[in-house]
Amino acid sequence: MKRKLTTYDISLVGMFAALMAIGANITSWAPFLQVAGVPLSMQPFFCILAGLLLGSRLGALSMIIYALVGIAGAPVFAQFSGGISVIFQSTGGFILSYIVASYAAGKILEVSKEKKLTVFMAASFVGIVLIYIVGTSYMWLALNVWLNAPMSYGTAWGVMAWFIVKDVAFTVLGALLAPRIYYAVTKAVNKRIAA
DSSP, X not given: OOOOOOHHHHHHXXXXXXXXXXXXXXXXXXXXXXXXXXXXXXXXHHHHHHHHHHHHHHHHHHHHHHHHHHHTTOSOBGXXXXXXXXXXXXXXXXXXXXXXXXXXXHHHHHHOSSOOHHHHHHHHHHHHHHHHHXXXXXXXXXXXXXXXXXXXXXXXXXXXXXXXXXXXXXXXXXXXXXXXHHHHHHHHHHHHHHO
């Protein structure tokens, strides 16, 4: 049986949903961080970190909350956009992919008996691969089916190649940082429970 959400859990979920909104709009403060007019984002970094630090359930929940807040119209998506129409644009699949990636990264860490750096690294890379598979496949589908802008699947991946280097670098950084944060948070929680 799954435990009920605590105030602490809800705070962490809200914090990561807010970090996703900040990560989506980093180019608003640094406009030079764009490739071919498409803004670079910190969202994959925060998404995977949410899974690693909050676990599969809360990590995915934070991504669902982020998506729902944006769909409801709050300007939390890239370029301060919001509304359900964003989901049907070419990059809408990435918003959905964050839920899957955060869940998968958290689940890998949960089922691992040892919380070694290699496990954090593997979970992070599974997360980033899922983001790219879901997001790029959705982009190709959107362009070819309802946006009437045909593009080959290979070309779609070619477009995304611009972003892979940045995301791989941040994935490695996140995997290196996550164990330190994970153990610090776990220690603090255990102290609080024991008190």
